Amino acid sequence: MGKRSLEVLRGVDLTVPRGAFVAVRGASGAGKSTLLHLLGGLDVPDEGEIRFEGRPLSGLGEAALSQFRNRHVGFVFQAYHLLPELDALENVCLPARMARVDAATAVRRARDLLARVxxxxxxxxxxxxxxxxxxQRVAIAxxxxxxxxxxxxxxxxxxxxxxTGEEILQLLLEIRAERGVTLIMATHDDRVAAHAPVVVELADGRIRDRSGAVPGPAHPLS
Known part of the structure; x- marks a missing residue:
């Protein structure tokens, strides 16, 4: 920030096995969003390494990082980030069209997902x-x-x-169970975190505490 350096995360060490549900809890400014952006390849760490299925993200160029995000990561943001000029179906189709999925398949998938949510x-x-x-349901789809x-x-x-928040949470949990995806959720709400088998507490950019065993096969997201 100008001439001043702001450290958001400091020495975070985290391994998440495939299929796990982890809640990252902490006050505003603790670094939750930054951690998710790093895990999803939206931000690049100054030091350290992020690995997905054993492969470091650091060796990927911008085009490869974009493809990684498009093919392997689904983002659900607090502010939704839907494109206002597109309707719900078009918003949901957009990542599939960017992945060069044919229009008919993209529309079919989007209709199925919107019906599901x-x-x-x-x-x-x-x-x-x-x-x-x-x-938020459109964003999940x-x-x-x-x-x-x-x-x-x-x-x-x-x-x-x-x-409504409880409905959205239950929807995410149901979809995770149905599809076997790994879910990492940032929250400051203890009631939301209580649903997660594993809770990681962030404070001042560090992992202050973690609770629960992280089950799963030995193919972690590190």
Whole structure:
């Protein structure tokens, strides 16, 4: 930041096996979002190494990183980040079209996913015509369109009322169980974190505590 250096994360060491559900908990500014951005290849660490299925991300160029994110990672953001000029179906189709999936297959997948998240009758609505909970459901469907191995959810219930937030959380847990994806969720809400078998506590850019055993096969996301 100008002439000043801001350390967000300091010496974080974390291994997540395939199929696990990990909640990353911490106050605002603890580094939760930065950690998810690093794991998903959106940010690059100044030091250290991030490995996905044993392969370091550091050796990938920008084009290869983009392909990694598109093919292997689904992002669910607190602010949804839907394109306002596209309707729900088009927003969900977009990552598939970027992956060069043919239009008919992309539309079929998107329709199936939107129906799965309870929006079968809202596919032609634009984001401004949807509630916050509905927009988050579109964002979840979009995150899943390319059948990712890893879903990174950054405060997915943070902008929602408690009832809608619980519905979104249960939806993510159901989809994780159905599809066997790895789910890493950043949250400051203890009620959300209570659903996770593994909770990692971030404070001042460091892992202050972790609870729960991390089960799974020996093919971790490091």
């Amino acid at each position: 309870g929006l079968a009758d809202r596919m032609d609505h634009k984001p401004t015509e949807l509630s916050g909970g509905e927009q 979009r995150a899943l369109i390319n059948e990712p191995d890893l879903v990174l959810a950054d405060e997915p219930t943070g902008n929602l009322d408690s009832h």
